[in-house]
Amino acid sequence: MLNLSVVLEDSARENPEGTAVVLGDLRLPYSMVNTVANQVANLLVSRGIGRGDKVALACPNLPYFPFVYFGILKAGATVVPLNVLLQAREIAYHLEDSGAKALFCFEGTSELPLGERGRAGFDEAAGTEHFFVLPATPAATESALGETLWAALDGMPGEFETAQTSAEDTAVILYTSGTTGRPKGAELSHQNMVVNAMISDEMFPRQQEDAYLATLPLFHSFGQTVIMNAGFRRRATLVLMPRFEPSEALRLMNQENVTLFAGVPTMYWALLTAVRTGAGEVPRSLVTAASGGSALPVEVLKDFSATFGVDILEGYGLSETSPVASFNQIGRPAKAGSIGTPIWGVEMKLVDAEWNEVGDLGEIAIRGHNIMKGYHNRPEATAEVMRDGWFRTGDVARRDEDGYYFIVDRAKDMIIRGGFNVYPREIEEVLMTHPAVSLAAVVGVPDESHGEEVKAYVIRNPGAATSEEELVAWCRETMAAYKYPRIVEFRDSLPMTATGKILKRELR
Known part of the structure; x- marks a missing residue:
């Protein structure tokens, strides 16, 4: 018997009055987060959802996230966290592919109309039976989009006997974009997630009172394991930040005495820039x-260490590895520039195309x-x-004489924009559905603020008259905000190999 909700339950029992989450002026103790999660579990069971069922969650870094995440786990169900930038048709795909029985969806804001997209995606997914709105107004019981969480929880008991799940049961399905274009769901067991959270917790030095800034999205493996699950296990305070903004992040770190910050390289670059321009302390x-x-660019690493007096520890992992696989470890x-050495209990090796x-x-x-156990419903x-318990990552690296690994190249042509993986083929497939587009090749080009920007080279159909601006606008409507190309360049031809493969290295 093992259930990932233990990282919350243990802390709620041992430290009930300790502050679990902070959002603005709101401060919630561990006991309350656990009680609301129990209510969510009771709600799911009352709707016929239990062990082995899948439940999707689309929500930015708000208290709703842990409430629902742990409630789903307590009920014995599997959490399917969704990227909050997905469009309606992408949400429908994830619901159908995972077989989700319910969707908990944040109502959204004028800048992020997540609720409308979620509702449209839910309406399109025939197998998903329940839609719960996480209202933008904290205690609202009504929403035009459907049944709200608070209305649904009314009368639900705050006690719940956590389902007896096994260590091998699937706790979370994390979707990763496949190079084949359609996102695949990596099935991660309770054991995968619990052990990775424990090791992530024990890798970092403990303070008398720990506070973690949670600005990495909790729907993403890095934020979920290293910040939320490891932070809850440590009984730390999670300072929630729904959207990263460097000067506000620095203000929150100072105000809440944040001891641990985890981020992607562009966040470190932005924090440094804010301090240099006097926009933060x-x-x-x-x-x-x-x-x-x-x-992480080595220059950023050096500058941050000199400016903040703290060394950045770099690590490596993927959704398929729960996610932490290697780290520059304390001691x-x-x-x-290195991703460090494998964490406890993990082996790494370098292989060629034939696994040698x-x-x-x-x-x-x-x-x-x-x-991971494997990709959901995708044995091939x-x-x-x-193979034989080994997972090949698609990332090329070198290893030095001390056993430290250094990433040399990316999985094929993957673009990493602001920490999000963007797979060119998926974008190309969508672009090709535009009536004016004959052929498209998508590459990453260097970008100061996002690390890489998505650029599309397009050959138009004869006689087609779309402009670059029109095509970018169409992409914005059709794809998630982190995916769509910001730059379009029209070409009469693209460089190709003799077999007709586009030579992307000549386009970068």
């Missing part, structure tokens, strides 16, 4: 800084307690990346 309380998502020298182990340069393969895709 260096927080005195910060002890630990962790980075992942993409390679061992950190190496700039190679010396100092190859594709990273990983084995250990953190490896699973077989492509898994």
Whole structure:
């Protein structure tokens, strides 16, 4: 018997009055977060949802996220967290592909109309039976979009006997964009998630009172495991920040005495820029800084260390690895530009295309307690990346004489924009549905603020008269905000190999 909700339940029992989450002026103790999660579990069971069922959650970093996440787990169901930037048709796809029985969806704001998109996606997904609105006005019991969480929880008991799930049961399905264009759901067990949270917690030094800034999205594996689950296990306070803004992040760090910050490289670059331009002050309380998502420029690493007096520890992982696989660990020298060494209980090696182990340069393969069960309902895709317990990542790296790994190249042509993985083929497939587009090639181009920007090279159909601006606007309507190309360049031809493959390296 093992259930990931133990990271909340243990802390609620041992530290009921300790502050679990902070959002603006709102401060919620562990006991309350646990009680609302119990109510959510009772609600699900009352609607016929239990062990083995899938429940989707689309919500930014708000208290609703842990309420619902842990409620789903307590009921014995599987959480399917959704990226809040998805469009309606993308939400429908995720609901149908995962077989979700219910969707808890934030009502949204004028800038982020998530509720409308979620409702439209829910209406399109025939198998999803229940839609619960997480209202934008904190205690609202009514919404034009449907039944609100608070109305549904009315009369639900605050006690719940957590479902007896096994260590191998699926706790979370994290969707990752596949190079084939359609996102795949990585099935992560209770054991995968619990062990990764425990190791993430124990890797970082403890303070008398720990506070974590939660600005990495909780729907993403990095924020979920390293911030929320590890933070709750530690009985730390999670300072929620729904949208990263550097000067506000620095203000919150100072106000709430934040001890741990985890972010993607562009966030570190933005924090440095804010301090340099006088838009924020260096927080005195910060002890630990962790980075992942993409390679951190060594200059940023050095500047941050000099300016903030804290070294950034870089790590590496994927949704399929729960996510942490390697880290520059406390007690061992950190190496700039390195993703460190494998964490406890995890092995890494470098392999060639035929899975043969190679010396100092190859594709990273990983084995250990953190490896997913497989891709949901995709045995062929699973077989492509898994062998004898080893998972091949698609990332090329080199290993030095001390066993530290350094990422050299990305999984094929993946673009990492602001910490989000963007797969060109998926964008190309959508672009090709535009009536004016004959052929499209999408690449990442260097960008100061996002690390990489998405650029599309397009050959128009004969006689078609769309402009670059019109095509970008159409993409904005059709794709999630982190995916759509901001730059379009029309070409009469694209460089190709003899077999007709587009030579992307000549376009970058």
